[in-house]
Amino acid sequence: MPSKGILIVLSGPSGSGKGTVLKKMLEKSIDMKLSISATTRSPRVGEKHGEDYYFISKAEFIQLISKNEVLEHTEYCENYYGTPTKQVNEWLEKGKDVVLEIEVNGGTQIKKKSPSAISIFILPPSLKVLRERLIARKTESIDIIEKRLQIALKEIQEAYNYDYVVVNDSLDECVEKICSIISLEKNKLKEKFNIIREVLENV
């Protein structure tokens, strides 16, 4: 029998505000856990093992991959990043919902490994608004902003492969929509379990 919680994959381009959305979601629900990634890069000042990341060696990471104990992984600047399966499964079995904030390639990998995962893509209201948001941050040059927009455009093409797309225009409405999607999916799961149980019990 599969687990009682649901696995939620959350993706969206830089500037979609998915970090803030996720923070609000976690504040609202005590039954929701945020998956912690493993990485082979060194911890930065203030980062804590088991909180920000699981900081592990390359040998340990390669062993996780070979044992099929990562839900997804990627290599970036000669370091591995990925989602260890064990903790996620433990939470799901306890009935907790687990959220994975992940870039689009990782999201696709997870749907292939765990088709029962619910994937949600957060969209900016428009490319115009996305550009304005990136400019308003005042942290990057116009060149870099244009590059980010090009990447965002490519990422948004991947949104077609997600189960749900939610526009983040008003933060509260966006969080509300995501919470109702999760609630709907949990009800569907519960109904499914009840139907199967009834069929099996009536021998």
Add this chain to the structure above:
Amino acid sequence: MPSKGILIVLSGPSGSGKGTVLKKMLEKSIDMKLSISATTRSPRVGEKHGEDYYFISKAEFIQLISKNEVLEHTEYCENYYGTPTKQVNEWLEKGKDVVLEIEVNGGTQIKKKSPSAISIFILPPSLKVLRERLIARKTESIDIIEKRLQIALKEIQEAYNYDYVVVNDSLDECVEKICSIISLEKNKLKEKFNIIREVLENV
């Protein structure tokens, strides 16, 4: 951009009545196509190539597998059976919905390859009714019926991995339920496409 039609995986144990359900579904919708399997076994009397099966050689089948041109396949009594991808994709791109009537292992394979497929498991109202239905057929001995029930019990455990489970108590109600699931999923797909298009158009 993914295809406009949806891929529907239909499974259920022997005695669930999925063949009759499927026939009714195809009668009701002109936009629905039944996927035709390929096999390496010889055609039986009256069976037509491209209608009952695509009858192909073992060499051809192995080539399909190596080129990743089958959605799923299995080996049974030294013959291959599987779903060629090409025809399915052509129909989906034309906006047709494609149904695959498939045993549970094949269904799981498809969900891993095409996470956007909708999987539906047809259940008998109870194991008691399933036994009665198999007895009423009068085609099999009690020993064989008991074996079939054991297989059905194992298959029903797999229903947890399907997106939807539908009980086939009244045939009409069961078909109605499946049609509304398909309609709901098509609306979800349409809404998703519209949202993404709007975001991309407003540059």
